[in-house]
Amino acid sequence: MKYYYRAIALCGFISLLSSISPAISIQPSPILIVxxxxxxxxxxxxxKSEAGDIPGAIADYTAAIAINPNYAKAYNKRGIIHGRYLKDYPAAQADFDRAIEINPKYADAYYNRAKVRYLxxxxxxxINDYQKAAEFYQKDGKTEDYQDAMKHLKRLEQ
Structure with missing residues (x-):
């Protein structure tokens, strides 16, 4: 019985604190939930993409973007699917453009857009996108990715 009263007192204290300061609220943040x-x-x-469910993967990436329109990684992954599996290069480029607009230092999006631009x-x-990708990969210490981007860049510059 003693513990029951402590629990009630603790709940009352938390309720009191949460009404005083929103920082102590026991409610989850709507931003975090989204x-x-x-x-x-x-x-x-x-x-779904790894399992070969391309329409399902596109639907999930699109839904993630609807919830968070600034989700650069979702645009990048959806762009990969548009390009690699659906051969819809303009849609792929639009997704990579948006990912780069959101995060101008997103090396993978530059690299993927370079492939689409070439196609x-x-x-x-x-060439410009491979240069940007290589620059950001090098700054991020991603040596293998840097070397791969440079390999593609050298082929195009010949």
């Missing part, structure tokens, strides 16, 4: 939902959909999209016969754009 981000978790977007991340869950992103992870589901990854799993769209935009060699100068592809």
């Amino acid at each position: 981000q978790n939902a977007a991340e869950d959909l992103f992870n589901s999209g990854l799993a 769209l016969k935009d060699k100068p754009g592809a």
